Amino acid sequence: MCAETPDYKDTLNLPKTDFPMRAGLPKREPEWLERWENIGIYDRLREKGAERPPFTLHDGPPYANGHLHIGHALNKTIKDMIVRSHQMMGHEARYVPGWDCHGLPIEWKIEEQYRAKGKNKDEVPVIDFRQECRKFAEGWVDIQRDEFKRLGITGNWADPYLTMNYHAERVIAEEFMKFLTTGTLYQGSKPVMWSPVEKTALAEAEVEYHDKESFTIWVKFKVSAYDAPEVDRASEEESDDERQAAVSAAQAAHDTFLGAYVVIWTTTPWTIPSNKAVVFGEEFQYGLYEVTDTPEECWAAKGERYILADKLAAQTFARARLDESQWTRVSDVTPHQLAAMTLAHPLAGAEGGEGEWDDPRDFRAAPFVTDEEGTGFVHCAPSHGMEEFELYRDLGMLKQVITYNVMEDGSFREDLPFFGGKMILKPNGKEGNANKAVIDKLTEVGGLLARGKIKHSYPHSWRSKAPVIFRNTPQWFAAIDRAVGDGQDAYGTTIRERSLRSIDELVKFTPQSGRNRLYSMIESRPDWVLSRQRAWGVPLTCFVKKGALPTDEGFLLRDPAVNARICEAFEAEGADCWYAEGAKERFLGSDYAADEWEQVFDVLDVWFDSGSTHAFVLRDREDGTEDGIADVYMEGTDQHRGWFHSSMLQACGTIGRAPYRNVVTHGFTLDEKGNKMSKSLGNTIVPEEVVKQYGADILRLWVAQTDYTADQRIGPEILKGVADSYRRLRNTMRFMLGALGHFSEADRVAADDMPELERWVLHRLAELDAKVQEGYRSYDFQSVFQSVFTFCTVDLSAFYFDIRKDALYCDGDTERRRAARTVMDILFHRLTSWLAPILVFTMEDVWLDRFPGEQSSIHLQDFPETPASWRDEALAEKWAKVRAARRAVTAALEIQRTDKVIGASLEAAPIVHVEDAEMLAALKTVTFEDLCITSGIRLTADPAPQEAFRMTEVPGVGVVFEKADGEKCQRCWKILPDVGTHTHAATCARCDAALD
Structure with missing residues (x-):
């Protein structure tokens, strides 16, 4: 440019904004949190929403016992997006955060502290122990509350719900009493998953499966008698010769089978002392096999005969170190012949056995036998296996087959011959000495054909990480196939029927696969084990008649007056009063003799606690719901067997239907390679560290970008990509802020008067508005974000903004420039509000840059209404x-x-x-x-x-x-033939007019 050419830079309408390019989120986000606290934004939203249709997401309570992990961050952020977006779509969207406070994890922590100090929990008064558990939970509630708030989660943090609040404990007890009074509660003795380390029953939701190396043994049950079915089947019409032939055949079978061995296979040697039976499959082919030769170090002897399923014989003999030349198949063995046999326990007659195993073992067909592995026979210890238990329950033979050999700590009862006091697991969860003791004794008496080890998937307690066992023990159950006598039969008469019909008729699932998962679990589940043998929880508030059997009339006390006294005390004093001196006399009152009744001290399964939250949160709170039903329950996919499941069962037992209308499910969070996160692998991502490095909005944006309905991945490289997307969005907002400097209503242009380009942008906004709101309503945040992000980067930054920079910067006060700025204003309001549920801090920053004020906030705005007239398909x-x-x-x-x-x-x-x-x-x-x-x-x-x-x-x-x-215009830089021919030097006609 020549020296005499004017510098027109100051004549341009260049963007002006103080909005920084660098976000500085880690430092600035706490300032917005403090600001929202000061202006009481949650309460202001409640005032604003008084006349709006309600929308309630009921919070599944996290457990109050540790810092947040990345799964917590994902979960709470999704919930926050749901609540915020529905609020901005015109609802009164309330959110009451809550915590699960009772249960074994907290009790376990206090016990660990005791053990470290050399204290014995059993010597501490139970109320003192419970108070320590309460104090521990309170501390973690405060810590987690601050960590959740730091993520930008909105809610009634000043008044959350806690399952250990007195009113909550009262309602949990009250909900339990409904099971008591409507006849669904019963005491039964059946095998349940039992943690010897924690000394309590566990629910399915408290169990996780890990690989475990187990002992495996092939055990010999001798045929001790044979009751000739060949003679029984001989017809009366048969001749004497034919009948004599049948007798001869029976005698031959007797001589052949007597002394043979039926072989079973098991991976739980410790259950052999509790064996009461062996079962076979009626549809399988069995054979009698004889050992013809034996190698050294083999437990089989030449001439011994074994009965095995044909399909499994070869591999069984291989485990016994016999090759195919060392055994031969002698004959078929029919199901009728098997049923005629009587078996002896391998420890029968053992010296020092005191007759413990001398009774004959039952031997019959059963439907659960398979020929996929093992021997074709299954050993039955009905005290330690549900299928065996149900078989003998249905046969009416439980009294003959139930044992009580295993104590609550996983040890054998002290007076059990050979094995008394032996431990299945040590207190630290490691392998005890019970399996080895059983194997050694079986070896000594010649009861083993083979042994080995196997690695397989096995249930473990997710708290102690120790293996669990199945153990028969008296527990309290909710019957899910018994008619609930409460008259709320719109969806069925039993808990199972009500649950399944609720799933089909009342609940929408996101993703839809959640429906099948929950349905199948409830369809096949057994009765609900409600009791736990622990101290920290809500007790089973009931009394049983001394000396009565659970099946006796009047075994359970069902008295509304007694129940009312318990509830009143719990409301005022909490559940600790159940353990206070004189509690039984206090609650029974003068109507009952206290010495005739026993007080139950088991505590409720914590899933009953959290399953009851609909009653003391949705039903009872002022910020609950009118009908006690939530619009949404949202948790991880594991909650199909957890909170979704227990809430369904509990509500169907008390209000006759599901407590929710929508179930939204997210997957698990993995590292960048798709591996499960583990501290030992060093691949964990801690929310606090992400927030410190990038800011909470980056973590929230990661949630919005991912398909949360499946397993998601996160890691350093992924977060860098998220941060890049964030920067591009931030630059879009910054451009608009610069272009909108000093924009006023006087600058606004009606849509009908705008150029086509602006009307095309309005058409795209109308399309996008429908897509964004549909995405938010269907909880599809990935669709929302991708739609908005693509619009910002492709339609705006790379197209509309790129084109209109010239008009914005170089035009004078033209209709075109005013139209462009009007569209910028429309864009601003929609983009900030659409993105506010996701980028809660950044959109507040953007909003306040343009609309500062002590009470101003983007989060007090709604999504702007979009006129239908903006849609113009022909223009598009x-x-x-x-x-x-x-x-x-x-x-x-x-x-x-x-x-x-x-x-x-x-x-x-x-x-x-x-x-x-x-x-x-x-x-x-x-x-x-x-x-x-x-x-x-x-x-x-x-x-x-x-x-x-x-x-x-x-x-x-x-x-x-x-x-x-032509020449280059020194103001707009266009090269045109007319440059230099106007009043203002080195300008084009448009710039010359603008300068005038």
Whole structure:
């Protein structure tokens, strides 16, 4: 530029904003948290929502015993997005956070502290112990509350719900009493999953499966008698010779089978002392096999006979170190012949056994036997296996087969011969000495055919990480197939029926696969074990008649007056009063003799606690719901067997239906390689560290970008990508803020008066508004974010903003510039509100930059209403053609720029050859050179020459590069023939007019 040429920079309408390019989120986010606290934003939203339709997401309570992990962050952020978006879509969206406070994990922590100090829990008064558990939970509630708030989670943090609050404990007891009074509660003795380390029963939801190496043994049960079915089946019409032949055949079978061995296989040697039976499969082919030779170090003897399923015989003998030349198949063994046999326990008659195992073992067919592994026979210890228990329960034989050999700590009863006091597991969860003792004794008496070890998936307590066992013990159950006598039968008469019908008729699942998962679990589940043998929880508030059997009439005390006294005390004093001296006399009152009743001291399964939250949160709180039903329950996929499941069972037992209308499920969080996170692997991502490095909004944006319904991945590289997306969005918002400086209502242009380009943007906004709101309503945040992000980066930054920079910066007070700024204002309000549920801090920052004020907040806004008149499909179709042609031009110019032919697109004035008549007509109605950011363009229908640039994606368009003719305008930088011919030096006509 010559020295005498004026500098027109100060005459441009350059963007002006103090909004920083660098977010500084880790430092600035706490300031917004403090601001929201000061202006009471949650309460202000409640005031605003008084007349709105309610929307309630009921919070599944996290457990109050540790710092947050990345799963917590994912979970609470999804919930926050649901609540915030529904609030901004016109609902009164309340959110009451809560905590699960009772149960074994907290009790376990206190016991660990005791052990470290050399204290014995059993010597501490139970109320003192419970108070320590309460104090421990309170401390973690405070810590987790601050950690959740730091993630930008909105809610009633000042008044959350806690399952250990007195009112909550009262309601949990009250809900339990409904099971008591309606006849679904019963005491039974059956095998339950039992943790010897924690000395309590466990629910399925408290168990996780890990690989475990177990002993495996092949055990010999001798055939001690044979009751000739061949003779029984002989017909009366048969001749004497035929009947004699049958007798001879029976005698031969007797001689053949007597002394043979039926072989069983098990991975739990410790259950052999509790064996009461062996079962077989009626559909399988069995054979009698004889050992013809034996190698050294083999427990089989030459001449011994074994009965095995044919399909499994070879592999069984291989485990006994016998090759195929050392055994032979003697004959078939039919199911009738098997049923005629009587078996002896391998320890029968053992010296010192005191007759413990001398009774004959039952031997019959059973439906659960398989021929996929083992021997084709299953050893039955009904005290330690549910299928065996149910078989003998249905046969009415439980009294004959139930044993009580295993104590609560996993040790054998002291008076059990050979094995008294032996431990299945040590107190630290490691292998005890019981399995070895059993194997050694079986070896000594010749009861083993083979032994080995196997690695298999085995249930473990998710708290202690120790293996569990199945153990028969008296427990309290909720019968899920017994009619509930409460008259609430709209969805069925039993808990199972009500649950399954609720799933089909009342609940919508996101994703839909959650429906099948929950349905199948409830369809096949057994009765609900409600009792735990622990101290920290809500007790089973009931009394049983001394000396009565559980099946006796009057065994359970069902008295409304007694129940009312218990509830009143719990409300005032909490559940500790159940353990106070004189509690039994206090609650029974003068109507009952205290010495005739026993007080139950088991505590409720914590899943009953959390399953009851609908009653003391949704039903009882002022910020609950009118009907006690939540719009949404949202948790991880593991909660199909956890909170979704227990809430369904509990509510169907008390209110007759599901407590929720929608169930939304997220998957698990993995590292970048798809591996499960583990401290030992060093691949964990801690929310606190992400927040310190990037800020909570980056973590929230990661949640929005991922498909949370499946397992998601997170790691350093993924977070870098998220941060890059964030920067691009932030730059979009910054551009708008700069363009909207000093915008006022006087600048606003009506939509009908806008240029086509602006009306096309409004059309896209109308399309996007529908997609965004549908995405938020269906909890599809990935769709919302991707739609908005693509719009910002492709439609705005790379197209609309790129084109309109010239008008915004260089136009005077033109209709075009005012229309562009009006659209910017419309964009601003929609983008900030659409993104506010996701980027809670950043959108507040953006909003306050433009609308500062002590009470101002984007989170007090709703999604703006979008006029239906903005939709213009014909205009959209036309501009689709325009944009396609533009892509061809910009691609052609990029080649020239790369080859250093031009430095900027304004140096070009290409010729564009267009074959399609409709496209050409559309291009001639717009200022196409402005759209392509060139100084000129010539459109022609002439065929494109051979050298023309073409794009396969845009057929029928050819671009011939030409340089622009004229001088460069020193204000707008366009190269035009008229530059220098106007009043203001070195300007084009448009800039000359603007300067005037």
